[in-house]
Structures are given as C-alpha cells and as structure tokens.
Amino acid sequence: MNAIETYVAELAAELRGPARVKARMIQEVRDGLTDTVAARTDAGLPPEEAVRDALREFGTPAEVAPSCQRELTVAQTRHTAFALLATVPVLLGCWHLAWSIGRDQGVPPSQTAQLLATIAGTSALVGCAALVITRRLSVPGRLPLLMGWTGTAASIAMPLTTIALATTLPLAENWALLLLIAAGTIAAHSALANSAKTCRECATQVE
Structure with a gap:
C-alpha cells in the first residue's frame, strides 16, 4: 500500500x-x-x-478528521431522520388498520400498544424537525445525540407495539395481517436501529 x-x-x-x-x-x-x-x-x-x-x-489524519467528522455527523443525523420518516408512518398505518379490524371483532386497542405507537409517532416528528434544522446549521449542537437516542427509542417501540398487537388480536382470524406487520417491523427496526447507533457514535466523535 x-x-x-x-x-x-x-x-x-x-x-x-x-x-x-x-x-x-x-x-x-x-x-x-x-x-x-x-x-x-x-x-x-x-x-x-x-x-x-x-x-x-x-x-495528519488526526488533524483532518474533525472537520470531516462534523460533515459526516450532520449527514448521519439526516440519514436517521429520513429512516424515521420512511418507517414510522408506514407502521403507524399498519397498526391503525389492525386496531380498526380489532374493533370490528370486539377487541379494544391495547393501551400499551397505543402508548408505544405514540412514542414512535413522536419520534417521527422529531425526525422531521431535525431535517429542517440540519438544512440551516452546519454543526447543530446536541441534535445528533438527540436524533440518535430518538431513533433508538422508536426502534425499540416498533417491535414492542407489534407484540402488544399480536397478543390482543385473534391470531386465527388475523394471522396474515400480523405476519405482514411483523415482517415490516423487523425490516424497519433493523434499518432504524443501525442508523441510530451510528448517529450516537457520530455525536460522541464531535463532542
């Protein structure tokens, strides 16, 4: 080399x-x-x-790295925000459909599932705000760390919400829908959790 x-x-x-x-x-x-x-x-x-x-x-690489890392941190913050906006609304729609079907079958929505879905939905709003902020600021203070932990919280809420739904809806009548939601949840969790983890690592690099 x-x-x-x-x-x-x-x-x-x-x-x-x-x-x-x-x-x-x-x-x-x-x-x-x-x-x-x-x-x-x-x-x-x-x-x-x-x-x-x-x-x-x-x-030296050590001298050049900080300026490069600041740019990468902003990019990763936006990447995590995009991941939130690409996954959470889709899952919210799926969960809402499951709740609607559950009501028709006489099964009320789980309060736990609703709380967890609210956490995920709020995270998406934070992601939307992050996209706006990072268009204006070159080094947005604590935002990368906030975005990292917000993405992590949403990635944890996703499977827990789906599990809460699966334990309340009659499986025999809704197995296809629950299987679809589970597959989407796994994919969304994986993408978001990895992005959020990298975002937290970036945040510690520029502190």
Whole structure:
C-alpha cells in the first residue's frame, strides 16, 4: 500500500457516518492528494518528495478528521431522520388498520400498544424537525445525540407495539395481517436501529 492509500485508510478508520457519504469524502481526499502530487512532480520534484509534501500540506489524519467528522455527523443525523420518516408512518398505518379490524371483532386497542405507537409517532416528528434544522446549521449542537437516542427509542417501540398487537388480536382470524406487520417491523427496526447507533457514535466523535 502506498503512502496515499495508507493516509486515506487511517483517515477512514477515524470517521463514522453514512457509508456512501463517507466513501465519497474519502475519494475526494484521495483525488486531492493525487492531484497535488501530480502538480509537484510536474514541477520537477521527485515522486517520493512530492508525496511527502502533499501529505504535509494536507495535515495528519488526526488533524483532518474533525472537520470531516462534523460533515459526516450532520449527514448521519439526516440519514436517521429520513429512516424515521420512511418507517414510522408506514407502521403507524399498519397498526391503525389492525386496531380498526380489532374493533370490528370486539377487541379494544391495547393501551400499551397505543402508548408505544405514540412514542414512535413522536419520534417521527422529531425526525422531521431535525431535517429542517440540519438544512440551516452546519454543526447543530446536541441534535445528533438527540436524533440518535430518538431513533433508538422508536426502534425499540416498533417491535414492542407489534407484540402488544399480536397478543390482543385473534391470531386465527388475523394471522396474515400480523405476519405482514411483523415482517415490516423487523425490516424497519433493523434499518432504524443501525442508523441510530451510528448517529450516537457520530455525536460522541464531535463532542
């Protein structure tokens, strides 16, 4: 591995954030270093010296990482907010349908399920607010940590709500609907929990 690849590998190891955004950022750093080295060799410097000069000009990975991490943290905050808005409303619709069917079958909505669904719904509203805020602020204070824990709370509420529904609705009459909701819950929980975990990690990186 040459010096430039070693440099970008060390920088990548320092950073947390959305994989696609991080990969693009690392590629931009690699391209910038390569272009700088090419300019110096065109000016007559030996290749090894040109590489050393370019790396010295860019700064060490530890010096460069904080500014990169701030950008990645905002991106991850938005990613988690999008994950909330893409999953929670769909599950709320499914849960509402299950409650409507339950009422028709004489089964009242579970208060526990309603409370958990309210937590998930409130989380989606926080996600919506986060999207608006991150369009205006470059480093939005405690918002990434708040978004991380909000996403975690919603990801926990999702399976608990579905379990609460499954234990109240008659299984023999609603197994297909409950199976569909369970499959959607598993997929939503996985996507949101992973995004929220990364968001919390990003938040600790910029504190």
